Amino acid sequence: MESVMLDELEREIVNHLRVDGRAPFRRIAAALEVSENTVARRYQKLRSAGLLRVIGSVNGPLIGRTSWTLRIRCTPDAADPIATALARRPDTFWVHLLSGGTEISCNVQARSDTARDTLLMDKLPRTTRVLDVSAHALLGESGPEVALDEGDHALLAALAMDGRARHTELATATGWSESTVKRRIEGLRAAGVLVFEVDLPPAALGLRAEARLWLTVRPSALRRVAAAIAGHPEVVFSAVTTGRTNLTAMVACRDSGALYRYLTERVGGLDEVHTAETAPVIRTVKRAGPALP
Numbered sequence: 001m002e003s004v005m006l007d008e009l010e011r012e013i014v015n016h017l018r019v020d021g022r023a024p025f026r027r028i029a030a031a032l033e034v035s036e037n038t039v040a041r042r043y044q045k046l047r048s049a050g051l052l053r054v055i056g057s058v059n060g061p062l063i064g065r066t067s068w069t070l071r072i073r074c075t076p077d078a079a080d081p082i083a084t085a086l087a088r089r090p091d092t093f094w095v096h097l098l099s100g101g102t103e104i105s106c107n108v109q110a111r112s113d114t115a116r117d118t119l120l121m122d123k124l125p126r127t128t129r130v131l132d133v134s135a136h137a138l139l140g141e142s143g144p145e146v147a148l149d150e151g152d153h154a155l156l157a158a159l160a161m162d163g164r165a166r167h168t169e170l171a172t173a174t175g176w177s178e179s180t181v182k183r184r185i186e187g188l189r190a191a192g193v194l195v196f197e198v199d200l201p202p203a204a205l206g207l208r209a210e211a212r213l214w215l216t217v218r219p220s221a222l223r224r225v226a227a228a229i230a231g232h233p234e235v236v237f238s239a240v241t242t243g244r245t246n247l248t249a250m251v252a253c254r255d256s257g258a259l260y261r262y263l264t265e266r267v268g269g270l271d272e273v274h275t276a277e278t279a280p281v282i283r284t285v286k287r288a289g290p291a292l293p
Contacts, residue, residue, distance in 0.1 A: 004051055006204050009034065010042055014052065014198055014205075017043075021054040021163045021196025022185075053199040055289040056159025060109045061142035062193050066116060069241060069248055070124075071134040072104040078129030079104055087286035091115065094237060094250060095286035098212060098279040105212050105279070106286075107138070107237075136243040146191050151176055155184060156194065160290050163196045199289040202236065202252035209259040210236075210252045210281035213267070214245040221272035222246060228270060234262050245277065 006014065009032065016028045025043070029036040046052035060067050074082055079097055083104045087095045095106040110116035124133050148156075151174045158165055158173040167178040174181060188194035202210060217225045222240060229249055230238045238249035253259040267276055 004049065004204055005206060006046075009038075010046065011205065013039055013042055014200060017054055017198050021056075021198065051201065051204055053289050054163035055161075055197055055199050056156060056163040057195045057197050057288065058109070058156055058160075059142075059192050059195060061140070062144075062146050062191065063148055064145055066110050066113075067138040067239075068108045068110065068116070068120075069136050069138060069239070070104070070106050070108060070120075071132075071136075072106075072124065072130060073132040074102055074104065075129040075131065076100075076102050078127075082127065082130065083285045088291055089119075090290055091119075093286060093288050093290075095284070096210075096212065096250075096281045097283040097285065098281060101282050103279065134243065136241040136245075136248070138239040138241055140240060143192065146188075146193050148193075152184065152188070155181065156188075159185075159194070159196075197288055199287050201284070201287070205252075207252040207254055209254065209256050210250065210284070211259060212279045212281065213249045213251060214277040215247040215249070215267070215273050216245045216275040217247050217270075218272040218274065219246070225270055225272050229267075232262075232266055234258075234266070245275070250281075 012032055013028060016023055016031060025039045026036045029039045032039070043052065058065070072082065079101050083095055083097055083106075086092050086104065086106050091109050091111060093107050093109070095104065097103070098105055108116070108119065110119070120133065120135050124130055154174045155170060155176075158170055167181050170176075170181045170185075171178045176184070185194065202208070215225075215229075226238065226240050226247055229235055229247065232251075234251045234253055236250045236252050238247065240246060241248050251259070251262060253262055263276065263278060267273055
């Protein structure tokens with residue numbers, strides 16, 4: 001499906017969903033001067049094809065979760081099955097095969113310290129075909145933790161699968177009334193716990209050169225450089241990290257030439273970046289959303 005290219009109208013629909021993933025189709029239609037049925041039909045076509053999803057993402061630190069990015073070196077025959085197994089986990093996202101197919105990168109949002117330790121110190125090290133695991137905590141400023149109840153967790157799980165799920169569906173998932181569902185979504189968004197994202201393969205927008213970057217930045221300039229990198233249109237994801245490097249990013253460019261220009265001009269133009277390691281993405285096993293059943 002990643003060979004499918006979006007047309008101009010579909011790109012405009014995606015742009016509106018990036019502003020508000022739960023925006024009513026009628027509002028998008030009015031802005032684009034097309035019918036509501038046209039917008040709904042295009043969205044459903046892309047979603048049914050497995051190409052486009054709106055997902056509800058959770059700001060983990062606000063609910064007591066920790067986020068990590070992993071680099072896993074494997075034997076050549078092990079990378080694919082290990083990446084597939086990681087992708088099946090509900091706590092992973094951005095699972096990629098890199099370079100020559102012997103390295104995996106993925107992000108983990110650990111539900112608890114025990115879950116984190118089980119993965120990092122038990123499951124992965126005991127896999128004999130894993131040669132090395134490097135784990136880096138994702139850092140950033142965060143507000144006070146928000147307490148969630150069972151209904152909140154059920155709501156977030158349902159929205160992770162389908163960020164545009166109807167209030168009736170979410171009421172069934174949580175046992176709440178539709179008015180309570182609506183009010184709680186608004187509250188979680190206002191608190192910064194819940195963010196709606198568009199999950200779309202970059203190739204659908206003509207971006208066929210993806211790479212994972214690990215940068216070493218002068219600590220005194222880290223906040224400014226991180227903000228600059230995050231603002232680049234080529235950047236899909238970025239975060240400050242612990243470890244030998246202190247800033248990581250996932251970038252998507254039109255082709256290898258565009259990637260070269262991004263590295264030499266955009267990243268190279270930041271004097272505070274001392275080193276940059278780049279690993280091309282060979283295959284994306286999992287993007288931002290959870291695996292569909």
